[in-house]
Amino acid sequence: MTQAPARSPSTLVLALAGTVLLLLGAIGGWLFESRRMEQAVRTTLLENPEILPEAMQKLRERETGKQVDALAAKLTEPFPGAVLGNPQGKVTLVEFTDFACTYCRASVAEVEALIAANPDLRVVVRDMPILSPQSAEAARMGLAAAEQGKYAAFHKAMFAAGRPDARTIAEAARSAGLDMERARKVIADPKTDAELAANLDYARQLGFDGTPSWVIGDQAFSGAVGRDVLQKAITEARES
Known part of the structure; x- marks a missing residue:
């Protein structure tokens, strides 16, 4: 049986570097998308400030509902x-x-x-x-x-x-x-x-x-x- 030739250290380094670059690219894309969504939410709130009290009320109701269940x-x-x-x-x-x-x-x-x-x-x-x-x-x-x-x-x-x-x-x-x-x-x-x-x-x-x-x-x-x-x-x- 013939064995596959062993990879040289330089080949392993290049492969590892490629994997790291792929991961960084994925993380960077996620961060970019997260920031874009955050900006979109901020813009929506600034353009429609009347929805903030309603959102806060819904949050309070949700938290109160949890307390009601607990008590x-x-x-x-x-x-x-x-x-x-x-x-x-x-x-x-x-x-x-x-x-x-x-x-x-x-x-x-x-x-x-x-x-x-x-x-x-x-x-x-x-x-x-x-x-x-x-x-x-x-x-x-x-x-x-x-x-x-x-x-x-x-x-x-x-x-x-x-x-x-x-x-x-x-x-x-x-x-x-x-x-x-x-x-x-x-x-x-x-x-x-x-x-x-x-x-x-x-x-x-x-x-x-x-x-x-x-x-x-x-x-x-x-x-x-x-x-x-x-x-x-x-x-x-x-x-x-």
Whole structure:
């Protein structure tokens, strides 16, 4: 059997040099194409600046959607009793609210209408007291009401009473028929403040910086978005 002649060192060097040149040419072409695409994107944004807010909104929605998925099990598990609507409902709407928030107060009737229109709707309320120290006091009393199975009554009475202060909180507690001795024990329990801290942390992770804010299915909304937007999201969550 005859053997192929061995390549000389100079032949090997030339072959290696050729391979390197081919690789450099491919990389150079990729870099050129990448820079050209970058320039095209830049030109498009400069000529159509109105698309940038829309793109940023889409990015925020995508990132929020990921956070909703990650927090879903925790978000939809309420503080015991802090639920409106059907406690066994198969569709869950999570509402972040503050008793001192005028937009939250305006949303009460809309949530009631959604509950009436959707018998399978379960509303998990997450008190997010950010507007005043009295907001936190009202939220603690709300959780005390939840422990007594009277959250819905207190929630409605507290919003109807006006901005929270010592008088309106006491008035709402009386209206809801709370046992105040039991309520004071719940208010003093560390788990109550831990719940409020957890709600604030969930809101931070979701990018919420105000109330009302909402989560349903894989969608999140900030502000008083209105009944129609929430109903659409409820229908989509039900059908998913």
